[in-house]
Amino acid sequence: MESVTPTLEQSQALQIAFDILNYSLFDNTLPNCLITLSARGKSNGYFTPKRWNKAEADSHEIALNAELLGQQQMIFEVLARQMVSLWQQEHGKPMRPDYCNIEWATKMEDIGLVPSDTGQPGGKKTGFRVQQYVDPNGRFNQLMINIPEDAFPWKTVDTGIRKAAKQTRIKYVCRRCDINVRGVPGLKIMCHTQDCNSWLIPEGTSIEVESPLSELAF
Numbered sequence: 001m002e003s004v005t006p007t008l009e010q011s012q013a014l015q016i017a018f019d020i021l022n023y024s025l026f027d028n029t030l031p032n033c034l035i036t037l038s039a040r041g042k043s044n045g046y047f048t049p050k051r052w053n054k055a056e057a058d059s060h061e062i063a064l065n066a067e068l069l070g071q072q073q074m075i076f077e078v079l080a081r082q083m084v085s086l087w088q089q090e091h092g093k094p095m096r097p098d099y100c101n102i103e104w105a106t107k108m109e110d111i112g113l114v115p116s117d118t119g120q121p122g123g124k125k126t127g128f129r130v131q132q133y134v135d136p137n138g139r140f141n142q143l144m145i146n147i148p149e150d151a152f153p154w155k156t157v158d159t160g161i162r163k164a165a166k167q168t169r170i171k172y173v174c175r176r177c178d179i180n181v182r183g184v185p186g187l188k189i190m191c192h193t194q195d196c197n198s199w200l201i202p203e204g205t206s207i208e209v210e211s212p213l214s215e216l217a218f
Contacts, residue, residue, distance in 0.1 A: 008152055010088035013152045016063075020118040021080050024143050025111040025180075030086055031060075033147035035079075045078040049094065060086055069155045073134075073144055076151075077113065082131060082142055084108050100130040112138020 014035045022030045034052050039045045042064050051061035061081040068075040084107050088094055093099045105115045105125040112135045116123030119131035134141050173180045174191040175200045181189060189200040 008068055010037075010152065010154045017076060017079060017082065017151060018062075018083070020147070021076070021083055021144070024066075025080060027086055029091065031090065033060040033062055033086060036061060036063045037069075039063040044068060044074075045082050047082040047089070049089050050110040057077060061091065062086065066137070066156045069152050072147070072149065072151055076144060076147065077132070077134065078188065080111060081108065081113060084113075097126055100128070102126055108132060109135070109138075112140030112142070114138075172199050172202040173203050174198050189218050 009080070014150060015032075018032070018035060020144070022028055044167060045068075046063050048061045050058045052059040059132075062079065064075060064078055068078060085095075085102060087107055088104055091103075091191070092103050092107070095104055095195070100115060102125075108115045114135050115125040115130045115131045115132050117125075117127055117130050119133055121133070124130070167186065169182045170185055171180050171182050172187065172189050177193050177196050179191050179193050180203070181200065182190070184204070187215075191198050191200055
């Protein structure tokens, strides 16, 4: 029975993706770096200079969000973006953390990714939290046409283990004295301001709360 080596298979796929982008978009001028699947949450990826070291050597890190492995063009797009930061670290003037400057923006456009703070045409190209979109006539888009559809053998799956979403908070208002308070749906809140003794109701409604989950008094 053939032995399965997920770590080696996935690492090799990530290195091949890096090599393809390096050769096609950066003229093979970028040094190898450690590519990890350690970005989390809302972060699609990030670049950290000289994050790793071994004896006399050190390595930059490009981190990618594993959730993107099922969206092949997107993970290539994020990888290419972080490689622009690697290029700037090695061949340009490194930018401040999380700030995208004009040198970075120019290189992004050169490889076919257009920076935009809205992620759409016409957005601001520099600043904090700048996104990008693919230039349909750019080099990146032309390259992706020839990339096999299943470049990464391993994808993440939904295990059902997720953090519970925060409960929505709504505004309760008193119709008599304009007192208001925010809380989770289902509260029974009585206003005692200046002996008002009225029940607060969810803003925008005229209903009376009959069987709430809990009770508060003000």
